[in-house]
Amino acid sequence: MQRLLPQHVRAATFDRRRWRGLDPEQVYAYLDRLADELERLTRDLCTANTEGERIRQALRQWQSRHTDCRHTQVAPNSRWHR
Known part of the structure; x- marks a missing residue:
């Protein structure tokens, strides 16, 4: 079934x-009004x-820039560890 578009309604x-x-x-x-x-x-x-x-493109770009972050471990005694 074809999608109903405003021009279809106007032409009815x-x-x-x-x-x-x-x-x-x-x-x-x-x-x-319907159209x-x-x-x-x-x-x-x-x-x-x-x-x-x-948003999808921005997320892909962010993920590609941060791929190394997933594999980097923080040392337990580091000031960034919580």
């Missing part, structure tokens, strides 16, 4: 019934994914 059409049915103005107003919300959520998700990738 409905049959107009002569005697019964939904008020097209209300339907389209609701769809506009706006999807647009906001899409932006927020993109921002979160970008930030997550930035």
Whole structure:
């Protein structure tokens, strides 16, 4: 199933019934609100994914700079030992 995007909601059409049915103005107003919300959520998700990738890269860089720290032992009588 294809992901629902704001432009899909904005492009949705409905049959107009002569005697019964939904008020097209209300339907389209609701769809506009829904599309706006999807647009906001899409932006927020993109921002979160970008930030997550930035953090992952920073962590990888930090880990590669500190690989020697894992193998270094502190002498028991050293002032840094607790």
